[in-house]
Amino acid sequence: MNKIVSLLLFFTIFSTFTKNDKQYIARQGQVTFFSYTSVENIEAQNNQVLSIIDIENKEIAVSMLMRAFVFKKDLMYEHFNESYIESDLYPQANFKGEIIGFSPKTPTQDTVIKGTLTIHGVSKKVSIKTNITYSNNSYTLTGEFVALVNDFNIKIPAILTSNIAKTINLKFKFQYQPHEN
Amino acid sequence: MKTLKIFFSSLFLITLISLSYWMVVPFLKSSDKKLDDVNAAYNLNSSEIVSNFTKNKTNSDSLYVGKIIEITGFVKKVNFINERKTVILYTKNNKHGIICDTNIDQLEKLKSLKKNQKITVKGTCKGFLMDVILLNCYIDLNPNE
Numbered sequence: 001m002n003k004i005v006s007l008l009l010f011f012t013i014f015s016t017f018t019k020n021d022k023q024y025i026a027r028q029g030q031v032t033f034f035s036y037t038s039v040e041n042i043e044a045q046n047n048q049v050l051s052i053i054d055i056e057n058k059e060i061a062v063s064m065l066m067r068a069f070v071f072k073k074d075l076m077y078e079h080f081n082e083s084y085i086e087s088d089l090y091p092q093a094n095f096k097g098e099i100i101g102f103s104p105k106t107p108t109q110d111t112v113i114k115g116t117l118t119i120h121g122v123s124k125k126v127s128i129k130t131n132i133t134y135s136n137n138s139y140t141l142t143g144e145f146v147a148l149v150n151d152f153n154i155k156i157p158a159i160l161t162s163n164i165a166k167t168i169n170l171k172f173k174f175q176y177q178p179h180e181n
Numbered sequence: 182m183k184t185l186k187i188f189f190s191s192l193f194l195i196t197l198i199s200l201s202y203w204m205v206v207p208f209l210k211s212s213d214k215k216l217d218d219v220n221a222a223y224n225l226n227s228s229e230i231v232s233n234f235t236k237n238k239t240n241s242d243s244l245y246v247g248k249i250i251e252i253t254g255f256v257k258k259v260n261f262i263n264e265r266k267t268v269i270l271y272t273k274n275n276k277h278g279i280i281c282d283t284n285i286d287q288l289e290k291l292k293s294l295k296k297n298q299k300i301t302v303k304g305t306c307k308g309f310l311m312d313v314i315l316l317n318c319y320i321d322l323n324p325n326e
Contacts, residue, residue, distance in 0.1 A: 025311075027278075027280065027310075027311060027312060028260070028262045028263065028265070028267065028280065030263045047262075047263050047265045047267075047282060048280055048282065048307070048310075048312075048314045048316075050310040050311050050312075063310055064310075065307050065308045065310060065314060067246065067247065067307045067308060068307040068308070068314055068316065070316065091242065091246075091308060092310075173263065175262060
């Protein structure tokens with residue numbers, strides 16, 4: 001059931017982006033998360049994040065597969081997917097939002113993206129500071145923000161609470177090209 | 182009596198070393214594995230797997246995600262976005278492709294690839310967004326198909 005909800009959410013997010021020449025796509029966006037505690041530092045990276053921006057409507061959609069996060073150690077990957085994120089039930093994380101005050105032809109700008117982030121089947125409104133650069137008909141979006149583990153109903157087993165931070169730092173970088181296909 | 186003491190001390194030491202090894206090794210085991218000699222669970226062409234995902238994503242997720250699969254197709258492009266070494270394969274459906282993030286030891290093969298060259302990639306399937314995503318890929322320059 002949760003898979004169907006994720007699937008519907010994914011298609012809802014991207015179906016509102018009817019293809020036009022105002023759209024730019026990043027198929028290999030990068031999202032990195034960090035969890036720092038005195039016991040253990042955990043870092044993982046996903047380099048196949050999908051994102052589309054519509055420069056006319058100033059909209060952005062992002063979707064990523066949770067199993068595509070790469071960890072340094074196998075055990076971290078297993079804990080993340082099986083115990084915390086439950087990737088079989090919630091295979092994707094999604095974001096849909098609006099780029100506030102976006103000026104498409106400005107070479108570089110700092111702005112805020114407001115929207116809804118869905119992780120582990122839980123949706124939450126977020127505001128994310130972003131830097132956008134425009135050069136040679138391509139856009140690069142970079143930024144970082146902090147997410148609270150509790151906000152997304154992610155349960156950490158008592159024995160591991162000292163290993164996982166309550167706040168997770170997330171960094172992102174998307175390089176967009178015109179959406180031709 | 183002394184022999185018995187040595188025996189139990191040795192047994193205790195061996196047990197301690199074995200337990201430590203069993204508990205510590207998983208923490209040290211790298212997730213970056215070589216797949217050259219690993220048998221693939223499925224062998225398909227690039228258009229077949231995309232067609233399967235677009236027709237029935239739930240079923241394809243359960244068939245392919247987490248499995249090592251081999252995909253044969255034609256090179257669309259090679260890129261090094263975010264310092265990754267990636268090859269993208271064409272499919273019959275222009276909207277979709279196969280994104281193969283390659284193992285570090287495939288760099289020379291990756292650099293030698295030409296557009297439209299027929300290759301087989303073997304990697305761990307992570308699922309499908311707009312493209313099928315394969316990680317830790319091994320490249321076979323001489324596909325058997």
